[in-house]
Amino acid sequence: MGFDPELFVNTIDDELKCPICFRVLEDPMQGQHCDHIFCGECIDGWLLTATICPMDRMPLLRKQLKPVSKMVTNILSRLEVKCPNEKNGCCLTLPLGALRSHLNGCENNELGEKRKLSNPLSVIREMCVSNKELSNFQETVELLKQQFLEDKLRGQQLSERIEEFYAKLDECKKDIHEAFDPLLALILGGANSSNDSSENDNEKLVDVYVQNLCEFTNEGLLFEYLRQNDIQVQNIQCNKTVYARSLTFVLTMKKYEVHKVLVSQLWPIGVSAFIRGEKTNSINGDRSKCEPTSVLLESGITCYSRCEYFR
Numbered sequence: 001m002g003f004d005p006e007l008f009v010n011t012i013d014d015e016l017k018c019p020i021c022f023r024v025l026e027d028p029m030q031g032q033h034c035d036h037i038f039c040g041e042c043i044d045g046w047l048l049t050a051t052i053c054p055m056d057r058m059p060l061l062r063k064q065l066k067p068v069s070k071m072v073t074n075i076l077s078r079l080e081v082k083c084p085n086e087k088n089g090c091c092l093t094l095p096l097g098a099l100r101s102h103l104n105g106c107e108n109n110e111l112g113e114k115r116k117l118s119n120p121l122s123v124i125r126e127m128c129v130s131n132k133e134l135s136n137f138q139e140t141v142e143l144l145k146q147q148f149l150e151d152k153l154r155g156q157q158l159s160e161r162i163e164e165f166y167a168k169l170d171e172c173k174k175d176i177h178e179a180f181d182p183l184l185a186l187i188l189g190g191a192n193s194s195n196d197s198s199e200n201d202n203e204k205l206v207d208v209y210v211q212n213l214c215e216f217t218n219e220g221l222l223f224e225y226l227r228q229n230d231i232q233v234q235n236i237q238c239n240k241t242v243y244a245r246s247l248t249f250v251l252t253m254k255k256y257e258v259h260k261v262l263v264s265q266l267w268p269i270g271v272s273a274f275i276r277g278e279k280t281n282s283i284n285g286d287r288s289k290c291e292p293t294s295v296l297l298e299s300g301i302t303c304y305s306r307c308e309y310f311r
Helices: 040-046 070-077 096-105 110-118 120-130 132-202 219-228 255-261
Strands: 028-030 037-039 080-082 093-095 205-214 235-240 246-254 272-275 278-284
Touching: 028 040, 028 070, 037 040, 070 096, 080 096, 093 096, 132 255, 205 255, 219 235, 219 246, 246 255
Parallel strands: none
Antiparallel strands: 028 037, 080 093, 205 246, 205 272, 235 246, 272 278
16 A cells, blocks of 8 residues: 555655555556556555556566666655654654654654554564463473473484394394204203113113923913013023923013013912013012913913913
């Protein structure tokens, strides 16, 4: 909006007036392709709804506006103007270029106050200064900003520490694997060797002595008797004694089969059986030949009832 022509001491030429508001030019602007000059505020308002020059109807956009020449600005700034606060007691006359600075310090500045109130940014600025609640809100926002920055820094530090802990954890895992793997291999190797040795020990051949068998017993008959009782032997050898009516047999068998032979019920009364070199662990037969469930062989050995009868 331009200046009121009534404020000027001399008559103003029409060339220095805005063709939109018909007042003296204020913050003048002109088009890029024409010489028409307008108030900056007036032409901005015009171009909000139109894209042509209001004078010659030539295409015109906001970005095509430019300030007027230095000569026009100097002419406007030298125009003599009266203070708008003349009615309030200010009788000063001064160049138009110095009017704004005068209004900022004029003691009778009613127009200046109105202009300030008509500017939304000025109104908001005054509210921020005068309103205590808004001031407190601003302080709270600043405190929150500061707290956010501190928390962000603390979070970065914690992230760095967590990464360090993860790195140390990986190192510990690596050390544990390096120490544990050989130990595990040693344990498994020892267990395997123990199992192997145990299996090998069970596969060893052992001599079992069976004494005081009847004189009619021979290797074949004894072998069949043991087979019928699910006992496998590798070899049977008869060792003759000084007693003609008593025989001793040596049973060569695998160690895991020995416990089947050292059973008292397997042998009749008067017979003893023991492992070679371990006579202290010998057993004596306690099965009577007169048991009704037993089968009496010609050799004098009484078999279990489940064994087949043979002569």
